[in-house]
Amino acid sequence: MGVIVIACYRPLPGRAEELLELLRGHVPTLRAQDLATDREPIVMRATDGSILEVFEWASEDAVRRAHENPVVQQLWAQFEAVCQWIAPSEVAELGRPFSHFHPVDLA
Numbered sequence: 485m486g487v488i489v490i491a492c493y494r495p496l497p498g499r500a501e502e503l504l505e506l507l508r509g510h511v512p513t514l515r516a517q518d519l520a521t522d523r524e525p526i527v528m529r530a531t532d533g534s535i536l537e538v539f540e541w542a543s544e545d546a547v548r549r550a551h552e553n554p555v556v557q558q559l560w561a562q563f564e565a566v567c568q569w570i571a572p573s574e575v576a577e578l579g580r581p582f583s584h585f586h587p588v589d590l591a
Contacts, residue, residue, distance in 0.1 A: 486521050486540040487547065492570045493535045499566040503535060506562055508590045511539050513559050519546040528585035530575050535567075535588065 495503045507527060514520035525539035541547050550556045563569075577583040 488540050491537045492572050493567040494570045495567045502566040519550050527588040529588050530577050
């Protein structure tokens with residue numbers, strides 16, 4: 485059974501476009517490693533510039549395997565160079581019912 489996750493990224497100053505470029509390959513890379521499902525991710529921007537990505541891991545075991553996978557580890561290292569991972573609670577919109585975000589098209 486799949487597991488839906490909300491990943492929140494805060495781009496480092498001047499690195500937002502690089503973050504979006506990495507996000508273009510994020511879920512496809514996870515899929516290529518049999519770690520994510522074919523469900524299309526949703527990517528959105530908060531008013532403070534944070535980026536949220538909603539996607540589906542293939543399973544809880546896939547989450548564990550991702551932390552041991554060298555391909556995924558290399559990709560995540562690239563993320564660390566351009567952003568901070570933040571908790572959803574740090575995104576102001578998520579503190580309100582019916583949170584609104586700006587859609588991000590990665591195509």
